[in-house]
Amino acid sequence: MLLLAHIKKELLLLSRDRGGLLVLFVMPMLLVLVLSLIQDDVFRATGETTTRALFVNLDQGALGAEFAAKIKDSGAIELVAAVAGESLDSELAREKVLTGDYQFAIVVPEQFSAEINAAAESSVRAALRNEEATPASSRLQLYFDPTVRGVYRSAVNNALQRGLLGLEISRKSELFGRLLQEELQKNIDTQFGGYGGDAGSGLLPELSSDWGEQSLIELQEESASPEKYATLPTSVQQNVPAWTLFGMFFIVIPLAGTLIRERQEGTLTRLMTMPISSSSLLLGKVFAYVVVCLVQFGLMLLVGRFILPLLGTPVLELGTAPVALLVVAVSAALAACGYGILVGVLARSYDQASTFGSVSVVIAAALGGVMVPVYVMPRAMQDLSVISPLSWGLDAFLDIFVRDGNLTTVLPYIAALLGFFLLCSFVAALVFRRFRRGV
Amino acid sequence: MTQSTPNPILSIDSLSKLYPGCEHPAVDGLSVAVERGSIFGLLGPNGAGKTTTISILCTLLRPTSGAVTVLGHDVVRQADVVRRGIGLVPQEIALYPSLTARENLRYFARVLKLPKQKIEQRLNECLDLVGLLDCADQRIETYSGGMKRRANLAVGVLHKPEILFLDEPTVGIDAQSRNLILERLAELNRAGMTLVYTTHYMEEAQQLCDEIAIIDTGRVIARGAPTQLVADAADCENLEDLFLALTGKQLRD
Numbered sequence: 001m002l003l004l005a006h007i008k009k010e011l012l013l014l015s016r017d018r019g020g021l022l023v024l025f026v027m028p029m030l031l032v033l034v035l036s037l038i039q040d041d042v043f044r045a046t047g048e049t050t051t052r053a054l055f056v057n058l059d060q061g062a063l064g065a066e067f068a069a070k071i072k073d074s075g076a077i078e079l080v081a082a083v084a085g086e087s088l089d090s091e092l093a094r095e096k097v098l099t100g101d102y103q104f105a106i107v108v109p110e111q112f113s114a115e116i117n118a119a120a121e122s123s124v125r126a127a128l129r130n131e132e133a134t135p136a137s138s139r140l141q142l143y144f145d146p147t148v149r150g151v152y153r154s155a156v157n158n159a160l161q162r163g164l165l166g167l168e169i170s171r172k173s174e175l176f177g178r179l180l181q182e183e184l185q186k187n188i189d190t191q192f193g194g195y196g197g198d199a200g201s202g203l204l205p206e207l208s209s210d211w212g213e214q215s216l217i218e219l220q221e222e223s224a225s226p227e228k229y230a231t232l233p234t235s236v237q238q239n240v241p242a243w244t245l246f247g248m249f250f251i252v253i254p255l256a257g258t259l260i261r262e263r264q265e266g267t268l269t270r271l272m273t274m275p276i277s278s279s280s281l282l283l284g285k286v287f288a289y290v291v292v293c294l295v296q297f298g299l300m301l302l303v304g305r306f307i308l309p310l311l312g313t314p315v316l317e318l319g320t321a322p323v324a325l326l327v328v329a330v331s332a333a334l335a336a337c338g339y340g341i342l343v344g345v346l347a348r349s350y351d352q353a354s355t356f357g358s359v360s361v362v363i364a365a366a367l368g369g370v371m372v373p374v375y376v377m378p379r380a381m382q383d384l385s386v387i388s389p390l391s392w393g394l395d396a397f398l399d400i401f402v403r404d405g406n407l408t409t410v411l412p413y414i415a416a417l418l419g420f421f422l423l424c425s426f427v428a429a430l431v432f433r434r435f436r437r438g439v
Numbered sequence: 440m441t442q443s444t445p446n447p448i449l450s451i452d453s454l455s456k457l458y459p460g461c462e463h464p465a466v467d468g469l470s471v472a473v474e475r476g477s478i479f480g481l482l483g484p485n486g487a488g489k490t491t492t493i494s495i496l497c498t499l500l501r502p503t504s505g506a507v508t509v510l511g512h513d514v515v516r517q518a519d520v521v522r523r524g525i526g527l528v529p530q531e532i533a534l535y536p537s538l539t540a541r542e543n544l545r546y547f548a549r550v551l552k553l554p555k556q557k558i559e560q561r562l563n564e565c566l567d568l569v570g571l572l573d574c575a576d577q578r579i580e581t582y583s584g585g586m587k588r589r590a591n592l593a594v595g596v597l598h599k600p601e602i603l604f605l606d607e608p609t610v611g612i613d614a615q616s617r618n619l620i621l622e623r624l625a626e627l628n629r630a631g632m633t634l635v636y637t638t639h640y641m642e643e644a645q646q647l648c649d650e651i652a653i654i655d656t657g658r659v660i661a662r663g664a665p666t667q668l669v670a671d672a673a674d675c676e677n678l679e680d681l682f683l684a685l686t687g688k689q690l691r692d
Binding site for chain 1: 497498499519522523525527529530531532533534535536537538542546547549550551552578594
């Protein structure tokens, strides 16, 4: 009952502080909203979604369209041939890239088919005659936004090179079948004069051109640590729980602040002369702020589920284990509040608590994969990330959201979060008791 | 000194307190006993050791040496038992500014484990005692200095403690509020509550206290009934004259 009195008092104090409520609920929601939208682009750039590029086909032959089909089949780049119903020319496409509407534009020149055919014929014929070939190659124009990161650009370049290589091999294979017959007949005519007839045409079977494109080696792609990163999250699945945890851990500052304010105002002194246990006083604060954290958590899930999709991100998929989700949220809230109480007990002033609290949470968030997903961190930092409570929370959420996790699979993370809460609370209680006993 | 008090509610024997890092003790061999049902004034200039002594008596600080019993219990070893029988009106307005007076009192009443069914009745009694019943549902932050001091007193007496410690309860308030507080303190004392009281206002101590101890540099330099002490001192017309004669006129910061 005494615990309830403390919880009720804390919630009453919070409800009277409109600025504080704004900071506690609206700011984390804005944080999730803004950072999820910003980082959505990073996820797109790191391969979560296909790249979109403008495609201008000026080719008078068939190879421009064939090239587009190959690129489309590869799934690496989505080609946009018209913007708002308006077909594109080279200048307009370049302008769209320059204004930042698109990152890439591919322009297939008018003589693309003719030039490739001519170059392929020259190349194959030279090979059959054992001569040195100097084919005049065609050019495919690629415009890119200068702000596009190098990795992103080289990924697009590679996709285009693969498409062009496929096209070249297909043309060369086709020409090889035809020119081999021609060259063979020419050799027969040269060696046998008019006696050879058209013997060359019957000597070779008709060649298919498909063999050039058939791949002989399959590239098998597998994550080095399949357990952990078998399925990667969408931007929303990564960002919403990540920034939600960040917001929850920022509870450290107001929570530590209540303890410091009570010390400064003298109410703590008064409470210390009353027959109450230190633990009930501290736990009252912890549980009141756990309620706050859970409300924050609920609001931020709503943002991910209903508001972010309106702004163009994928919908937040919550997985199939709501109980596990709730238990992880409660454990993370307890961990955050336990840390807040510890900071509040150790700090001598509000400035100390707010500076130390915020910096330590930002460091833990960075290590825990909130700002940059752990799987793209350097190996050493990935190893270090396991010390961050935010990493435990985030891994548990991702397990539930992405990998169909349940209470059993996230149990180690829950245990770690609760262990952290117990450790912080124990140390805080020790320090607080010492403070209460007087120096 | 303790021998002259037949029924002490509080007994201090050779109390010393040396804060870590300080050269001189804040309290230095202090010995005092307070008679049950009396009003005892602890007077002294700034830095004399009044607040340190009150803090030790209220179990907020541990003494460096000496023995202190309140209600017959040792304040260090039996702190929990002592806490059940004492009340404190601290120097600060130890209330939550954004809560109303009633909400503050209700919270402290629950902390003090008052029976649930009697809480509202007791809140009204205490608010009435300090003249705040009509504005009990206003937030503390909207109160004047005098109203805050009165609310501070109301919390101190919520659980009807046997002994009430008051650390400068009338500092910085208007004459009306001070008068009301002093009247109520006398009333509480008549009802059987022992008061231990620190103040800088000598006329207040002379008016209210049955016995006073003037302390300086952590030691008792005079002790007795205020009127007797003044009568015994040559060239002193009142307690303030005596106080200045004993503690000197140099400034204390």
